[in-house]
Amino acid sequence: MNYWLVKSEPDAYSWDQFVADGITAWTGVRNHMAKNNLKAMRLGDRMFYYHSNIGLEIVGVAEVAREAYRDPTAQGGDWVCVDIKPVGPMPVPVTLAAIKADPKFEDLALVRLSRLSVSPVTKPQWDRICRMGKWTG
DNA sequence: GCCAACGTTGGC
């Protein structure tokens, strides 16, 4: 299984809205590196759900419910989206500040490539963030 | 509100 992190501005689409929807198509990605990450996602892969701009913290865990397919909101190009569904909220949200304060995360894409909206997370990074957030799933 | 990072556009 691979691990990921997706960003959403809570103003635009919050974790609570995501939970209310139950499943959502992760559309609108228009960056090639992010697109490649979407294409690499496999059914059941897990991802952190991060609130950018407001909150600046990982608030939940989601998983891939459908692998990459053509993004219906794209006018042209070969943009793709995946379907994701919430697994559960992070018992203790993990803040960007806490992540940045830990030297073990200096290679985390969220830190190094701050503008990338869909990024990979290594297994050790995943486990460490889960511990910080008291995630027991 | 500012600014750094970075992708895209367009002139040459």
Next chain:
DNA sequence: GCCAACGTTGGC
């Protein structure tokens, strides 16, 4: 093919 200008993202 280079590079300046510009737009967007996202943290501070």
